[in-house]
Amino acid sequence: MSDTFPHRQGDRRFGRVNWMGLYTLAEREVMRFVNVWTQTLLAPLVTAGLFMVIFSIAIGPRRGDVMGMPFTTFIAPGILMMTVIQNAFANTSSSIVIAKVQGNIVDTLMPPLSGAEMVLGYLAGGIARGLVVAVVIALGVGLVLGVWPQYPLVTLVFVFLGAAFLSGLGIVAGIFAEKFDQMAAITNFIVTPLAFLSGTFYSVSALPPGMYELTHINPIFYLIDGARYGMIGVSDSSPVVGFVISLAAVLAINLVGWRMFRRGYRLKD
Template identity: 75%
Template sequence: MAETETEYRVGMGERRFGRVNWLGLQTLAMREIKRFSVVWTQTLLAPLMTAALFLMIFNIAIGPKRGDVMGVPFLTFLAPGIMMMTVIQNAFANTSSSIVISKVQGNIVDTLMPPLSGLEMLLGYLAGAIARGVVVALAIGLGLMLALQIVPAHPLVALFFIVMGAAFLGGLGIVAGVFADKFDQMAAITNFIVTPLAFLSGTFYSVESLPPVLQAISHANPVFYLIDGVRYGVIGTSDSSPLLGATVCIGATVAISLLAWSMLRRGYRLKA
């Protein structure tokens, strides 16, 4: 018995560098990435088609009549917002669905039993969300370049906000997935929290056109800064300072990640 325990400890030591279980972290991250990559028609192609339909419908319905917005054609103004909205929705879905499905099917124990700390679980889940968000953004960005000849004005700024958006909504997805025990609870969180945050954040309009009260409410929404930051990175114009947006996005991402880490570390609503 003592020899077996010693062998186990030695084996675990070989898989760690310092206090981090790199093998476990890598395995969880790869599992989360493979979850969406094996069904790419649903997780990657479908969002691309949805974004294209949004642009086409808005262009047909009000594009020619709308005129320029913030000095650029309406469709050019709309494109970055659609891209970011799609990114955050997919990042949220990646982490939340992974946890909820595991809880409903009863195999969440497969994630809890390995020697993974709360931080390692958090990073593993976020890796999948960020990977899915970035791939979706690259696909939509390529489509915008080919169809609308939109070349990013500040590509690194756009990439930063895309990663921040995927991380923030991925963390929110972890919190939602831990809290929800059933699919209908998850649907309620999506419909009443995530969708309003995405739609009421300047995706389809400039917040400068809103009344002062609604402007103040919009500026309290972290998703507004994500969309505004990506818009600055893609077309070079925005409603607010990109530096302020980056500060808000980093703060919001850290805050939601700390909450998710606390839940995962304690096994809140995960351990029977």
């Protein structure tokens, strides 16, 4: 059997895009989280708010400035980005895994969509969810803490890259996982540690040797660090270097997702 789906012949078309199919898939992925907004939007915002309250009460009064910023101000961009990437990952991974478990993934595979079009369609949902969450949290941080993005465009770029990277990772994880417990394992043992151990709540300059170098291998560190620079004007690394590494990570992970869709890896018996 060929490792390429028959309808994937569209991958070899020159200059032709199934815009209607791409739009339909993207619209479906966006409406998935909009229709259950209390779970997909409200719940993460409440969680982010609880993080801010807990850290402010438990640590804030006793913690000195971090990189010249009050502790609550310092962690706000990290919490924002952590919430964005968790939601972007959940949107694409859950969509694919649920479709595979319920047996209706064929409804997505049968239309004449190329691998690239399928990746873009799923990305649209994850990125849209991440951006909505980011805007609402940024408004909350601004109104409560009085912290507004110093460099809005930089903040937007890194939030977009963060949502795109974790949406792509969610595509890869969703295709790889065969059932819900495998997806839970990927979330608990890969995504969550990468998010928490990336400078979300601390400056990596305080880390001991070894941990400091390991953190700089983690692409999520550059996403959080870049968002922090855009929000409050301080960072542990160069925002330019962070942008280049983040963009490379986005392209790499989505290239893997495209390849998996094109080959039908774990999508068709």
